[in-house]
Amino acid sequence: MAESTTYMEIVSGQRRGLLASSARGVLWVVSKGYAGLLTVRNAWYDSAALPQWLDVPVISVGNLTVGGTGKTPMCGWLCRHLLDRELKPAVLSRGYKASREGLADEMLMLSRQFPQAVLVAHPDRYKAGRVATEHYGAQAVILDDAFQHRRIGRDLDLLLIDASRPFGFGHVLPRGLLREPLKGLIRAGAVVLTRCDLAGALQVAGLEDNVRRLHPKVPVVRAVHRPHGFTGLDGAAVPLPPATRIGCLAGIARPDAFERTVADMGIRAAQVQWWPDHHPYTVADAEMIRRWAERHRLDALITTEKDAVKLAALKTEWPLPVLALHIEMEMLDDGDAVLSGLIDEMLKEYSEPEPSDERDNGDLDEEHSHH
Secondary structure (H helix, E strand, O other): OOOOHHHHHHHHOOOOOHHHHHHHHHHHHHHHHHHHHHHHHHHHHHHOOOOEOOOOOEEEEEEOEOOOOOHHHHHHHHHHHHHHOOOOEEEEEOOOOOOOOOOOHHHHHHHHHOOOOEEEEOOOHHHHHHHHHHOOOOOEEEEEOOOOOOOEOOOEEEEEEEOOOOOHHHOEOOOOOEOOOHHHHHHOOEEEEEOHHHOOHHHHHHHHHHHHHHOOOOOEEEEEEEEEEEEOOOOOEEOOOOOOOEEEEEOOOOHHHHHHHHHHOOOOEEEEEEOOOOOOOOHHHHHHHHHHHHHOOOOEEEEEHHHHHHHHHOOOOOOOOEEEEEEEEEEOOOHHHHHHHHHHHHHHOOOOOOOOOOOOOOOOOHHHEEO
């Protein structure tokens, strides 16, 4: 399972009974203490702490909840739009569950899609940004999963909210899935409601109303995860083979959303196999998947792009086609125009570069970067 079923049933309120109620009570007490610490931290950043600024435009992509909201496809959307403006983008990640090459699976996926971009995975985003701009010539920086990482300054804060599971059951961790209290939303420069196709129209409209109550003037954009064909494990585009029994497998936070996307393409999965989020596949895992496919007489496998880069690294000989579903973030209505306008407004402020102060770059292992 991608998420602990027992935990999710407890925090969502699905599980009833004295034990579940007691567990929610304990988690609530812990979450109140954690929320208090977060409130103090945010107040310090709001009033006293001075962020560290890079000399190039910085866009942050983040969310309020744990789990997948579409940050990687959003980073890809931004890379594409910055490249269209003839700017060399850098994507900075904290390096969560990085590979031996120093890049997390999402970053490896982006490196395939945008070989022109600079990718740096390191906990110190400011130091990583200095390396990306001064060593590799990046002209704009995208901070992946950085809404709560407030030490580095940003010119535009994009907050992603999954319309199908918006506010983490209304509680901060561990009682719910919120990373911080909802009032943190007021820091957003724009809000992107993702997976709007997986939520009803009334649900999306109600979510937008809730966002505007918290942050009345913030631009709100609706988006969907749109499939754009398939690639092989080598990253090259391939057609869907004439398979009759297709299996789906993935190690992601929201496998249900992935399965729904595949189903919406008219593909009915004969079997599914879900692994924990960010699962580091081994050769033994690959053999297990092969036996599973043979046992259920599957003639093709579909997985996600971030799972595909890890499976490809195993150099396994697969007896059947293994395809990755290529997903892109697509803005609905006037969303493209709204976000493009915000980006252009941000870039105007950097059209006349000022001389920067001489500062020490610090050391950052080059094994954590890709260019």
